[in-house]
Amino acid sequence: MPIITAERLMDVGVRMLKAMGASDYEASTCMDFLVKANLRGHDSHGVIRLVPYIKRIQRGGTNLRSEIRIVREGPSTALVDGNWGLGQVVAKRGMEIAIEKAQKTGAGTVSIFNCCHVGRLADYAEMASDRNMIGFVVVVAPTFVAPYGGASRVLGTNPICFSTPRAKGRPIILDMATSVVASGKVNVKYARGEKVPDGWIIDSDGNPTNDPAKFFEEPMGALLPLGGIAAHKGYGLCLIVELLGGALSGAGCGKEFMKRGEGNGVFLSATDISSFGPVDEFKNRVEGLIDQLKASKKAVGFAEILVPGEPEDREFEKRSREGVFIEDKTWNEILSVARELKVAL
Amino acid sequence: MPIITAERLMDVGVRMLKAMGASDYEASTCMDFLVKANLRGHDSHGVIRLVPYIKRIQRGGTNLRSEIRIVREGPSTALVDGNWGLGQVVAKRGMEIAIEKAQKTGAGTVSIFNCCHVGRLADYAEMASDRNMIGFVVVVAPTFVAPYGGASRVLGTNPICFSTPRAKGRPIILDMATSVVASGKVNVKYARGEKVPDGWIIDSDGNPTNDPAKFFEEPMGALLPLGGIAAHKGYGLCLIVELLGGALSGAGCGKEFMKRGEGNGVFLSATDISSFGPVDEFKNRVEGLIDQLKASKKAVGFAEILVPGEPEDREFEKRSREGVFIEDKTWNEILSVARELKVAL
Numbered sequence: 001m002p003i004i005t006a007e008r009l010m011d012v013g014v015r016m017l018k019a020m021g022a023s024d025y026e027a028s029t030c031m032d033f034l035v036k037a038n039l040r041g042h043d044s045h046g047v048i049r050l051v052p053y054i055k056r057i058q059r060g061g062t063n064l065r066s067e068i069r070i071v072r073e074g075p076s077t078a079l080v081d082g083n084w085g086l087g088q089v090v091a092k093r094g095m096e097i098a099i100e101k102a103q104k105t106g107a108g109t110v111s112i113f114n115c116c117h118v119g120r121l122a123d124y125a126e127m128a129s130d131r132n133m134i135g136f137v138v139v140v141a142p143t144f145v146a147p148y149g150g151a152s153r154v155l156g157t158n159p160i161c162f163s164t165p166r167a168k169g170r171p172i173i174l175d176m177a178t179s180v181v182a183s184g185k186v187n188v189k190y191a192r193g194e195k196v197p198d199g200w201i202i203d204s205d206g207n208p209t210n211d212p213a214k215f216f217e218e219p220m221g222a223l224l225p226l227g228g229i230a231a232h233k234g235y236g237l238c239l240i241v242e243l244l245g246g247a248l249s250g251a252g253c254g255k256e257f258m259k260r261g262e263g264n265g266v267f268l269s270a271t272d273i274s275s276f277g278p279v280d281e282f283k284n285r286v287e288g289l290i291d292q293l294k295a296s297k298k299a300v301g302f303a304e305i306l307v308p309g310e311p312e313d314r315e316f317e318k319r320s321r322e323g324v325f326i327e328d329k330t331w332n333e334i335l336s337v338a339r340e341l342k343v344a345l
Numbered sequence: 346m347p348i349i350t351a352e353r354l355m356d357v358g359v360r361m362l363k364a365m366g367a368s369d370y371e372a373s374t375c376m377d378f379l380v381k382a383n384l385r386g387h388d389s390h391g392v393i394r395l396v397p398y399i400k401r402i403q404r405g406g407t408n409l410r411s412e413i414r415i416v417r418e419g420p421s422t423a424l425v426d427g428n429w430g431l432g433q434v435v436a437k438r439g440m441e442i443a444i445e446k447a448q449k450t451g452a453g454t455v456s457i458f459n460c461c462h463v464g465r466l467a468d469y470a471e472m473a474s475d476r477n478m479i480g481f482v483v484v485v486a487p488t489f490v491a492p493y494g495g496a497s498r499v500l501g502t503n504p505i506c507f508s509t510p511r512a513k514g515r516p517i518i519l520d521m522a523t524s525v526v527a528s529g530k531v532n533v534k535y536a537r538g539e540k541v542p543d544g545w546i547i548d549s550d551g552n553p554t555n556d557p558a559k560f561f562e563e564p565m566g567a568l569l570p571l572g573g574i575a576a577h578k579g580y581g582l583c584l585i586v587e588l589l590g591g592a593l594s595g596a597g598c599g600k601e602f603m604k605r606g607e608g609n610g611v612f613l614s615a616t617d618i619s620s621f622g623p624v625d626e627f628k629n630r631v632e633g634l635i636d637q638l639k640a641s642k643k644a645v646g647f648a649e650i651l652v653p654g655e656p657e658d659r660e661f662e663k664r665s666r667e668g669v670f671i672e673d674k675t676w677n678e679i680l681s682v683a684r685e686l687k688v689a690l
Contacts, residue, residue: 204642243631246630246634255637292599
């Protein structure tokens with residue numbers, strides 16, 4: 001597996017997107033989010049997405065140099081038509097609008113339809129926490145998940161993301177699928193011919209299975225919602241995200257969402273901390289809780305307690321220093337498409 | 346176990362609270378929320394709380410006929426000092442403020458400190474969905490839950506609640522602890538001398554146990570966060586609620602929260618659906634998703650798919666008709682305190 005520096009990934013990707021017709025801003029915004037996903041250890045949302053993005057542009061599914069349109073607007077709200085621009089560009093603009101509104105009223109909420117795949121949610125939520133706001137982002141995603149008690153794929157893996165600033169160090173960032181795992185993890189096991197752990201997937205009759213082929217091959221099974229013995233809770237969260245992301249924006253829910261061209265239905269909110277009290281006091285309370293968590297007695301087999309975002313921060317340090325491992329297949333595909341686009345390598 | 350009608354529970358409870366000095370409004374608001382919890386099947390949040398509430402009033406921990414105070418306010422936000430009024434009265438007023446703000450700006454968020462136990466969250470979220478808004482409520486609660494990888498009680502059971510209206514029937518209402526189960530369920534098992542299922546609790550060293558005594562007796566164990574094999578996700582949600590409920594309001598997090606007199610630190614938000622598009626379209630999309638969920642192939646052992654709030658609605662129908670089962674111990678305690686208060690029974 002080649003190890004590629006972040007700079008090289010950025011450079012190649014930016015030039016490929018520009019060769020497709022993307023503006024400097026579009027190309028660098030999109031690649032910045034993809035490469036950050038690799039640096040933070042989430043390769044499923046990294047440059048592996050670049051070739052599919054380019055193929056979608058080629059078949060007319062993504063509009064480059066397009067503008068978003070604010071369809072409906074209030075002091076604290078906006079409904080945005082993403083006009084099928086690059087998801088990263090559209091969702092970043094969405095969070096900027098939410099933040100602008102929160103600066104004026106204390107809270108801003110933006111809902112987006114006609115939006116291509118936005119990648120990891122963490123970066124959008126972090127835009128809010130960087131401005132001393134609480135960021136909250138959810139998106140409806142393609143249907144892979146069975147409802148509690150069901151055996152069909154009705155719901156998306158529908159991630160939830162929160163970010164808050166803290167007194168020391170980088171923000172708390174929770175970014176999680178409401179399914180037990182993201183579908184990409186089943187993909188990896190399938191590609192490697194490995195079994196999946198108990199509790200990830202069911203076959204098309206709803207029976208537990210460890211065979212990823214039962215998920216990918218007809219008749220297809222489904223991912224389970226988060227929760228194990230309390231999977232009705234994960235199902236509930238997954239359903240709520242489907243409504244926040246799909247019903248409020250008009251991107252659609254379930255089958256309706258799939259009919260409308262995939263991508264993501266997006267819900268972004270920013271809540272201004274200073275509207276409630278001194279930001280420093282908030283940050284100190286966060287830090288105080290982190291201290292309590294770190295000081296917790298450890299369970300057998302655990303050396304330390306981490307807070308959400310910390311594993312990704314550590315991976316970022318490591319990969320920024322050492323480069324990013326990219327599978328041969330992914331890197332070769334990128335190079336092959338780059339050559340087609342006559343991008344000098 | 347005596348079966349008591351909702352009317353009788355209301356009547357006795359209202360007269361007891363009024364005998365303590367509560368106003369008509371305070372007594373009926375508090376009892377309305379407690380009795381609704383019983384009717385919807387959540388006895389742990391029902392009239393079992395009445396005697397503890399009265400004892401807290403008696404020792405000066407709850408201020409009757411007190412007023413909330415808005416400490417800081419923006420167009421879409423308010424920080425509220427609940428002045429240790431009855432939690433139901435304070436939180437209901439909080440959601441009213443959030444709704445008023447959402448009617449003007451599209452979004453309203455209210456954070457409350459100095460607030461006694463608010464009971465079930467569902468009723469506050471439903472106030473928003475009744476007005477064609479999306480209700481979102483979380484509260485920080487007393488520390489019973491270990492962090493992922495930990496063996497100490499650092500976090501609360503910290504429930505999350507969402508409500509949205511739908512085209513037909515009652516709203517979708519998700520109301521769930523971010524621990525595997527609410528602590529009250531462990532309590533019931535302990536009182537009955539029964540074991541708890543796998544995955545609920547750990548002992549004080551962080552080992553899994555089925556013995557509820559390991560949770561209640563020194564050295565005390567802890568509840569596990571939601572998630573099973575993905576408990577890091579439930580832990581993340583639990584931590585975020587601790588921050589939304591405790592750090593933003595100033596009610597405090599973990600130990601700090603416990604020092605400040607218990608109760609709940611409250612975060613309430615209302616998002617106005619009509620600010621994003623026609624309410625009927627939203628409701629039809631919700632209904633469309635429910636149809637898809639209901640039509641899902643069933644997993645082995647399941648006869649139907651339910652949506653969040655539906656089990657409670659069915660219990661409500663049944664108990665409204667048949668009355669509420671109250672354990673002898675709870676009912677006798679209520680009657681005994683009623684006699685002390687010279688309430689005619």
